[in-house]
Amino acid sequence: MERVPILKIGDILLVSIQIDMEDQVALQLQEDLADRIVATGCHGVIIDISALDIVDSFVGRTLATIAAISKVLDADTVVVGMRPAVAITLVELGLSLPGIRTALNVELGMELLARERSEDDEEPADEGDDIETPAVTTP
Amino acid sequence: MERVPILKIGDILLVSIQIDMEDQVALQLQEDLADRIVATGCHGVIIDISALDIVDSFVGRTLATIAAISKVLDADTVVVGMRPAVAITLVELGLSLPGIRTALNVELGMELLARERSEDDEEPADEGDDIETPAVTTP
Incomplete structure (x- = not known):
């Protein structure tokens, strides 16, 4: 069975999807990716779909599932490299990939x-400060 | 026809080979890669072959050709992610991939x-200093 390789670059796992996302391949990728996130402690996943001519509802669902699994494991997912024609078709089909963030290419995805x-x-630190400040000024 | 996507990460072009390297795919990849090196001015090419079960003489030759083309365009090539079984088979077949540098994974390839x-x-600068120093001391 074919497997989609997962490449680690710094704090990010990079997946370049080039083969047809059949049931088994998709399931295997989800499993491999979850294992790698846990094993490496990476906080980001970038999925490059620039090789895909078509993103149908199954692929869309697979991407959403991967994003959801990653989120639970404290990793953010960005889908990059979508072709213009794929974006047009997705919207025409009524699939807008809810819950999936996108970027134009791998570099922009890394920046995001x-x-x-x-x-x-920063957020937790800021909130901590905000809570403390009034507590100090009240008395 | 299928095309192998080329991802740009900083100063490096990353190619993850997952589909069978048929004649046309290999030629197209060589062409695409040469175009991208020129267009981006990247100085490094990393080719990940972790998805390949088999590296035969054709794939070996293709990798060598890509490395040679990149070299002419002032970019270094590193092949990464070779499976242990592939390495064993390569040597058994008498193919030792001459002229191709390898690293265990993408990160080590980037470091290399x-x-x-x-x-x-550094080298040209050092040589420049060496040449200048005697020139200054001679008169």
Whole structure:
């Protein structure tokens, strides 16, 4: 059975989908990716679909499932490299890939992940400050 | 016809080979890669073959050709992700991939390229100093 390779680059796992996403391939990819996220502690997943001519509802669902699994494992997912024709067809089919973030290419996807990660890191600290400040001024 | 996507990450072009390297696919990849090197000015090419069960003499030759073309265009090539079984078979077949550098995975490949690039940058400067120094002291 064919397997989609998962490449680790820094804090990110990169998947380039080039083969047809049949049932078994999709399931295997979900499993492999979950294993790799846990094994590596990576916080970001980039899925490149620039080789795909068609993204049907099954592929769309697979991408959404991968994003959901990654999210539970504390990793963000970005789908990159969508061809213009694929985007047009997706919208015409009424599939707008809800819950999936996209970027034009791998580099922009990496930037997006880095930005979100740094915002995530900052937020709890900010909230902590906000809560503390009034507590100090009240008495 | 199927095409192997080429992903740009910083100064490096990344190719993940997952489909059978037939004649046309290999030729197209060589052409696409040469075009992208020229268009982006990238200095490194990483070819991931972790999805390949078999590397025969044709694939070996294709990799060597890609490395040679890249070299002419001032880009270094590293083949990464070779499976242990593939390495064993290659040597048993008498194919040792001459002229192709390898690394275990994409990250190590990137390190190798970065190291070579920085050495290349240093060398001409060092030689320049060596040549200048006697020229200054002679008169």
